[in-house]
Amino acid sequence: MIPRLREAFPEIEENCLKTITDKHTFVFESNPVLFVTVKEPWHLHIENKSNDEFYFVQNDDCVMKKVKGGQCDYVICNNKDVFFTEVKVAKGNQANHRKDAYSQLENTFKHYSSLIDFNPYSLNAVVCLPSKRRIIKASASTKRKEFKDLYKLNLIESNYISFE
Known part of the structure; x- marks a missing residue:
């Protein structure tokens, strides 16, 4: 992927x-x-069960400096999985934070996919909301289906990413 x-x-x-x-x-x-x-204190836990190297890309204010529409915080990947990741740690209405995260993830994926062929990678969009070391799974929502249908992205809410 690098x-x-x-x-x-x-x-x-x-x-x-x-x-x-x-x-x-x-x-x-x-x-x-x-x-x-x-x-x-931490917001995201990445477990590397594969013991292979993985890559952490600081996307916001680093890779996508001049792209309008917002962008996700990080792109985390190895040789088979890509996780577009938005961390929301500000206090306030989680529904609004979630909506903003969806928009940032969509904008980032559209930008990257216009430049990169992601075949055969497994693609994921992660919304990381504050929690106490628990895995939060997205419900079978319209947005989750939309991400899968439009972008081939698995939309999840979690503060945990695992490379198998």
């Missing part, structure tokens, strides 16, 4: 892309992103 990203975004800065081999990665949403330990 050669495809570099071809699509030749101006990608080194600080926008991190190669990770850890079994567990904990992300604290900030600008720039912070990688923390399990004992510190």
